[in-house]
Amino acid sequence: MDRRYDVVIVGAGLAGLRAAIELGEGARAAVISKVFATRSHSGAAQGGIGAAIANEEPDQWEWHMFDTVKGSDYLADQDAVEIMTRDAPNTIFELEHLGVPFNRTPDGRIAQRAFGGHTRDFGKAPVKRACYAADRTGRVILDTLWEQTLRMGVDFFDEHQVLSLIVDEGICTGVVAYELATGAVVAFHCKAVLLATGGAGKLFKTTSNAFASTGDGMALAYRAGAALEDMEFVQFHPTGIYKLGILISEAARGEGGVLRNADGDRFMERYAPVIKDLAPRDMVSRCILKEIQDGRGIGGQAFVHLDLTHLGPDVIGRKLAEIAGFAKTYAGVDVTREPIPVQPTCHYMMGGIAANADGGVMAGDSGTTLPGLFAAGECACVSVHGANRLGCNSLLDTLVFGRRAGAAVRDFIRTTPTPKPSDRFREQTESRLSRLMAADGTEKIGILMAEMQQVMMEHVSVFRQASGLQAALQKIRELRERSNRISIQDQGHCFNRNLLEAIELGHMLDLAEVVILGALDRKESRGAHWREDFPQRDDEKFLHHTMVRLSGRAPELSYRPVTITRFQPRERTY
Amino acid sequence: MDCTFAVYRFDPAVDRKGRYQRYVVPAESGDKVLDCLNRIRWEQDPTLAFRASCAHGICGSDAMVINGRVALACQKLVRDFNTANHFVIEPLPVFQVIKDLVVDLRPFFEKHRAVRPHLVTNGAHPEKERRQSAENQQFIEPALRCILCAACTASCPITRVNPNYLGPAALLRAFRYICDARDAITLERLRKLDDEDGIWGCETMWWCTEVCPKGIPVTKCLGQIKRLLKKEDSSD
The missing domain is CATH 3.10.20.30 (Beta-grasp domain)
Structure with a gap:
């Protein structure tokens, strides 16, 4: 089956939906999502969205910019960070106008709270910059944007998995997708494709991410010739519920919660004397693991305590209700009386499809773009997060760059003729799918996936070193070899999750290789990338972005300089 | 085990x-x-x-x-x-x-759409945010917890006998917009629910509240809609 649109947006999270709204009612737009739109993982975002609107305390966008650059360990492109932090206040007001129900101050303005790494006056003390709706900020923004797109009449193709991008003579003119309910392969022909498919937390065993977060968009773009940028930078959020990885928002510490080790000692005071528990995530995750390594995990086990008992039921009820529920349901902990057992959990990909500030996907190192292909949100790397993202900056990223990508696409389709659709791409994908369905190997997808997640966790998570990374690379390549010998046991055409997981596994193995290659190449420690064998940051050799693209069938590394405008790299202490 | x-x-x-x-x-x-x-x-x-x-x-x-x-x-x-x-x-x-x-949840989401689930305002937007009292935001807060899982609507005894009944989830979303002080069409929203397929379909059986995985007092929120409609009727 074939469908025709002006624009196809892949992914119905905040970036995709914000872009759809910006496109307006003049463009014929389709939103394709592997899950029903409101199930998108943006809805799991808890703590807030950062913007220097100064409703609670003096604040200015330059401070927000500085914090973001410093948080990124000076790897973010500062022109892009400036765009994001300058646009942030307007972004918040726009959301409010669309109906987002933010918590309010006593005088009826949008309330704000403190968050990790966000400071006043270039690092002097924490500042209240995060706008929030209790600890379900992502949920209410997602709902609001989705309801706005319903009003506009955007066409949704929910529960459709995109299998390939249509790139015809170097121009992207559509996607081929698989309808989960029927097994139909559908070609969407269009003038522009926007990838907004989110992250890839499922590369790792312990993650806060959803089952859907398998990096599909990144892998599709990579296979179509786009470059992936800075993929070695993977954020581990410090406070996942022990063993489960379920996120306990940084807002818990923003509201005054503290981390304690087996001695009851508030250990972050030792590592970050100025902002303590509100240090950035890369640091706090390392500190937690250091405490555990040094024998100060609770009861000698691999977790520490997040203590909220002093906050009182009122603050917890109004501002942290969701996480209190998670702690109760999954850990059996009443947060008003007992601390929560926590450990770092894979949370966010700083890297992604190399994109410019208008969503254009880069094709070469010289800044040329792949016409017709755009990317925004977590699947893209603009790069505003560099080596480590600050809390509250991901929602901001999705909305600022989702809107800009939407505007760029709107302009692009005005001047772009409707491409001539060809059946060739759908047919190619159909035969690939038939081959996959007919495979009769003995390997099991679930086992391969578990082995990948295990080896990534063991060697490619918070602490890395050459030998472990080499072992992981070898293992991933072996798994890819084995993945050619799987079989799809479900031969049906209705909600065939078995087939979908085979496709997702292929995507994740490609990405795992890119993550490891970048991590091996970067012989320094910067942000979330910590090399035990190279524990210093090395600006002379590594103040650059890592670019990986497919050359033939093999990944090829290159570098791109970092854009530095206002803030020269300095030592990063808090 | x-x-x-x-x-x-x-x-x-x-x-x-x-x-x-x-x-x-x-x-x-x-x-x-x-x-x-x-x-x-x-x-x-x-x-x-x-x-x-x-x-x-x-x-x-x-x-x-x-x-x-x-x-x-x-x-x-x-x-x-x-x-x-x-x-x-x-x-x-x-x-x-x-x-x-x-x-197949399509009927569920069709009912959701039927309550015009978006903020309607008059005139130009202010330069910054609209003011809204913290109390008003907290009043609608329970409804913001909704994750559209359809547990309430699937459990409601009324939805089994009246397929046209909007059901608790859609009515909860209606409550969220009706009671949001920023919204400009409160009366219109209320009038649209003023029948047996709307808010009066609810017979206060509490099943929705019982099953809600987010602990939302759904029945009470729906009760607010009834209260507002009765108030409107008595002031007519």
């Missing part, structure tokens, strides 16, 4: 009606029911179909009937049930089954 799962199966390609299939799954008391279903799919039977995504009760994908009661599979743990480690898993009632535990 071993848990026994009797899971509803229906494959439209081969089955004329539903059947139950038995699986034995090794599980720990702290495992989620969803973990067990995943284990069945990964280790025993890859053809079993169900929806799930976030796996911690925020995306709303995996509402189903667990031991006779509507719940999220990712929010219920093995130890939450006193059924000697026996589980009966069935799809949401009211909705048509597509395959196994997957149901």
